[in-house]
Amino acid sequence: xxxxNLLYNVEGYTQYANGVKFSPDSKLILVSSGNNIAxxxxxxxxxxxxxxxxHTESVSNALFFPDGKTILTASDDNTVKIWSTDSGKEIRSxxxxxxxxxxxxxxxxxxxxxxxNSEIIFFDLQNGxxxxxxxxxxxxxYIIKVPTGYYMSTQTGVKMLHYVTPTASIVTFEQLDVKYxxxxxxxxxxxxxxxxxxxxxxxxxxxxxxxxxxxxxxxxDGYSVPEADITNRDAIEYEQDSETLRLIxxxxxxSYKLDRFNVWINEIPVFGQRGISIRQREKNxxxxxxxxxxxxxxxxxxxxxxxxxxxxxxxxxxxxxxxPAVKQKEMTRFIGIGIDQFVDSQYNLQYSSxxxxxxxxxxxxxxxxxxxxxxxxxxxxxxxNVKALKQKLQxxxxxxxxxIAYSGHGMLSKDFDYYLSTYSVNFDxxxxxxxxxDELENLLDSIPARKKLLLIDACxxxxxxxxxxxxxxxxxxxxxxxxxxxxxxxxxxxGLKNSFELMQSLFVNVGK
Numbered sequence: 001x002x003x004x005n006l007l008y009n010v011e012g013y014t015q016y017a018n019g020v021k022f023s024p025d026s027k028l029i030l031v032s033s034g035n036n037i038a039x040x041x042x043x044x045x046x047x048x049x050x051x052x053x054x055h056t057e058s059v060s061n062a063l064f065f066p067d068g069k070t071i072l073t074a075s076d077d078n079t080v081k082i083w084s085t086d087s088g089k090e091i092r093s094x095x096x097x098x099x100x101x102x103x104x105x106x107x108x109x110x111x112x113x114x115x116x117n118s119e120i121i122f123f124d125l126q127n128g129x130x131x132x133x134x135x136x137x138x139x140x141x142y143i144i145k146v147p148t149g150y151y152m153s154t155q156t157g158v159k160m161l162h163y164v165t166p167t168a169s170i171v172t173f174e175q176l177d178v179k180y181x182x183x184x185x186x187x188x189x190x191x192x193x194x195x196x197x198x199x200x201x202x203x204x205x206x207x208x209x210x211x212x213x214x215x216x217x218x219x220x221d222g223y224s225v226p227e228a229d230i231t232n233r234d235a236i237e238y239e240q241d242s243e244t245l246r247l248i249x250x251x252x253x254x255s256y257k258l259d260r261f262n263v264w265i266n267e268i269p270v271f272g273q274r275g276i277s278i279r280q281r282e283k284n285x286x287x288x289x290x291x292x293x294x295x296x297x298x299x300x301x302x303x304x305x306x307x308x309x310x311x312x313x314x315x316x317x318x319x320x321x322x323x324p325a326v327k328q329k330e331m332t333r334f335i336g337i338g339i340d341q342f343v344d345s346q347y348n349l350q351y352s353s354x355x356x357x358x359x360x361x362x363x364x365x366x367x368x369x370x371x372x373x374x375x376x377x378x379x380x381x382x383x384x385n386v387k388a389l390k391q392k393l394q395x396x397x398x399x400x401x402x403x404i405a406y407s408g409h410g411m412l413s414k415d416f417d418y419y420l421s422t423y424s425v426n427f428d429x430x431x432x433x434x435x436x437x438d439e440l441e442n443l444l445d446s447i448p449a450r451k452k453l454l455l456i457d458a459c460x461x462x463x464x465x466x467x468x469x470x471x472x473x474x475x476x477x478x479x480x481x482x483x484x485x486x487x488x489x490x491x492x493x494x495g496l497k498n499s500f501e502l503m504q505s506l507f508v509n510v511g512k
Contacts, residue, residue, distance in 0.1 A: 005486070007209050017031050017032065017033055017034075017059070018032040018059060018060050019062060021062060021063050021087070023068045024064060027042070027511065028040055028049065028068075028207065029042075029043050029324060030062050030063075031062070032059040032060065032062035033059055033445065034058045035058070036053070036055045036056060037053045037055070037059060038052040038062040040071075040085065047168070051283055052081070052083050052088060052089065053510070055075035055081065057075050058076045060075060060076055060105070061074040061104065062076055063105075065108075066366070068085060068088070068171070070082055070091065072107060074114070078091075078095060078096050079095050079104065080094045080128070080169070081094070081453070082094075082269070082474075083432060084465045087500075094128030096114065096123060096125065096130075107125055110124070111123065111125060112128075113132065114496070118137070119133055119135045119136075120133065120135075121133040122134075122190075126505055128296050130147050131190070132144055132145065132146045132186065133145055134371040137154075137157050140484065141148055141153075141154045141156055141157040142154055142157055144190065146186055148365050149305065150182040150185040150186055150297070151180055151181065151186060152181070152182070152186040153181075154478060166211050167490050178208070178209070179257045179308035182201075184199075184202040184205060190420070199461060203266055207417070215283060221243060224254060224311065225253075225254055225311055226251055226252065226253060226256075226258060226305050226306065228251030228286070228451035229249075229251070229316055230247050230301070230316075230318050231249070231251065232246075232248040233318045234321060236318065237320070238320055238321050239320075239321055239323065241324070242294075244294070245293075245301075245320065246289065247290050247291070247303070248287075248288075248289050249261065249286070249290065250285075250286065250287045250379070251285065251286040251313060252285040252286065253285075253305075253307045254284065256309055257278070257279070257282055257307065258278055258279075258283060258284060258285070258305055258306070258307055259279050259305075259307055259308045259310070260274065260275045260276060260278060261276055261288075261304065262274075262304060262466055263290070263292060263293060263302070263303045264300075264302040264303070264315070265294070265300065266450055267290065268452070269445075270292060271446070272445050275306075277306075280385065286305060293448075294320065294322035294472060295398045295399055295450055296322055296324060296327070296328050296399045297321065297323075298319060298320075299322060300317050301317065301318045301319070301320065302315040302316070302317050303315070303460070328397070328399050329370070331370055331371065331372060331396070331397070331401075332363070332367045332402075333371070333372050333401070333402045333405045333449070334360060334363050334371060334403045334404075334405075335362050335375070335402070335405070335443070336354035336356035336358075336373070336375040336376070336404075337375070337377075337404075337406045338354075338356030338357070338375070338376075338377050338378075338408065338410040339352055339377065339405045339407070340354075340407075341353075341378040341423070342421065342423060342424075342425070343423060347409060347421075347427055349409070349453050352407035352408050353378065353407075355457065357373060357375075359405055360373050363403070374389060374392060378423055379421070380409070381422050382424070383425060383433065383435055383439065386439060387439060389443055391442050393443060393449065394447055396448045396449035397449065398450055399449075399450075401449065401451040401452075402444060402447065402452045403453045404444065404452075405455040405457075407457040408421040408457075409427075410456070411425075411434060413429070413430050413431045413434075414429075415431075417436065417437075418436075419435060420434065420435040420440060420456070421435070421458070422434060422435050438476070441454065468486070478489050
């Protein structure tokens with residue numbers, strides 16, 4: 001090193017060397033080669049110590065373990081082999097699967113880490129089983145998946161991906177999302193130690209399944225996509241002058257019983273989020289005729305059927321344009337809920353009621369006589385009063401707009417349910433007199449109006465981590481700017497940062 005003079009050559013390779021590594025004590029040199037071997041050399045004398053010869057294709061990587069006593073080699077034959085440094089004998093061979101070409105292989109914490117293109121795959125060093133893989137899609141987008149098919153991803157990440165079945169048909173992630181989108185299972189698989197966050201994701205999954213009315217005990221191993229369509233589509237003209245349209249819907253699944261069906265107009269479910277259950281029929285086929293009301297203007301009509309695995313058929317849109325003889329009046333219904341005064345006055349706010357009043361005023365200026373405004377403030381914000389608003393919304397028409405705006409506190413219960421504040425809510429136990437988020441969202445479900453907007457201005461103010469709060473309050477994160485602690489983290493609770501992460505994940509499907 002001092003002079004730069006050549007000390008010796010290591011020879012005996014018929015093809016190029018893929019890599020050269022020194023042992024931890026710098027006494028040995030390990031050279032991997034394109035002629036399917038790796039060799040150990042004495043770093044001082046240049047004498048060959050051992051030839052590691054068992055791979056059937058090029059040895060792309062070879063490296064010493066930190067203790068220097070063992071060596072790992074990786075080959076284009078899709079195997080990783082472990083060798084004894086002293087004897088040069090093979091200790092263990094691990095098959096990484098077919099069609100697996102890795103550019104780099106390393107190991108850390110008893111995991112073999114392999115990379116190819118934008119994917120990193122983690123294997124168990126002892127048994128060679130795949131643990132999980134991470135795919136980097138863009139700067140901030142990724143997906144992590146485990147061999148059982150479960151995955152977690154950024155919100156935009158899944159939009160770039162799809163499944164391919166053994167028959168090479170393409171299935172969007174959305175169709176398998178109900179069953180396989182399981183961040184809780186993925187976090188467990190990768191060894192995440194935040195048990196509170198894992199529990200919260202599991203609760204979120206359970207709530208989602210319950211909300212959709214899916215019986216997970218009906219899930220079966222295997223995969224099958226049901227088929228459904230509007231069979232009289234060819235007889236339906238694009239231009240329509242009648243408000244009512246008759247549809248003949250048929251569907252079937254060759255492998256699994258059918259569970260439910262629904263119809264969408266301009267992405268709004270006609271029969272609510274759950275659709276209509278057909279599970280009790282216990283059949284693989286379905287045939288029905290329904291009549292739907294069209295919206296004024298263009299209508300994008302879709303139908304689908306789901307099987308007991310929660311897998312939905314492809315939606316093939318039917319587009320018609322409805323032009324009534326007399327243009328129909330379009331009304332806007334605004335529901336504003338603002339609360340800044342509470343029975344427990346220590347949680348009083350300053351601007352929630354004002355914000356709702358200001359918004360109502362601006363909307364009145366915009367829509368004039370074409371708007372109906374209903375508001376609830378402070379002591380009138382009760383669960384029963386909010387639920388009663390649904391009856392008013394049932395009197396809307398398919399052409400109306402509905403805007404619901406809420407401003408107040410938002411809280412997580414000990415079971416990670418999301419609640420909005422009412423006048424008499426128990427801030428320590430928001431499940432007592434707090435407004436469940438589902439009740440607010442339910443106001444918009446299964447009502448005639450098809451143009452719907454839900455606005456929520458409610459910071460999470462439940463169990464937070466004081467240290468997280470102090471640290472984040474000093475940052476420029478506008479999400480938590482000015483938040484005051486109302487309770488501190490207890491054992492088994494998630495902190496402020498994780499609660500925001502959870503909320504963003506929970507509300508990813510609100511648009512539907």
